[in-house]
Amino acid sequence: ETGVTQTPRHLVMGMTNKKSLKCEQHLGHNAMYWYKQSAKKPLELMFVYSLEERVENNSVPSRFSPECPNSSHLFLHLHTLQPEDSALYLCASSQDHLAGRGEQFFGPGTRLTVL
């Protein structure tokens, strides 16, 4: 266990559905991240939050909407997704968000399938 939990672990949704992914970290970290991992592509950083403020948005389509109500919780709200959005969505946390400060701790991921 890395101290980062994600729910649900698997999600199947239609293109017109609205769903949310949840991430919680129990490590007292100040920074949280969303990544997308598609088959045969490198892990892609989507969003970075530090102390509940978004500090990075990596040109992610607006159909993905992050929310960070406090430093322990991170959500990814999904609406009107496309089949190509099917992927493993990974949440991670780190002590802070500044470059070079150390490792990130990953959750187990949510396997998302968009029909």
Place this chain on the structure above:
Amino acid sequence: SQQGEEDPQALSIQEGENATMNCSYKTSINNLQWYRQNSGRGLVHLILIRSNEREKHSGRLRVTLDTSKKSSSLLITASRAADTASYFCATTGLAQGAQKLVFGQGTRLTINP
């Protein structure tokens, strides 16, 4: 892009042998990290090496970093079946701001009993 690229893409060896994976990157870095991922699961941090370090050990893991060649290697000694996983290198750049880990596509390691 400072994206890391791992080599080889896949590696299959016998249990007990040593496994070596390489990573190359393109721009100056602050540090380089190695992660392991079991199939369909989250990534687990293995080791971090800073740009002013040349070698680092952790248990059966040995990481080297050559900043002049912009490359790193991960050596796993006395491999075990449980080492079967994908291994990724990730770099963080020198620019200030949010920590952006840039991952390569990974090496798929299979340890045969």
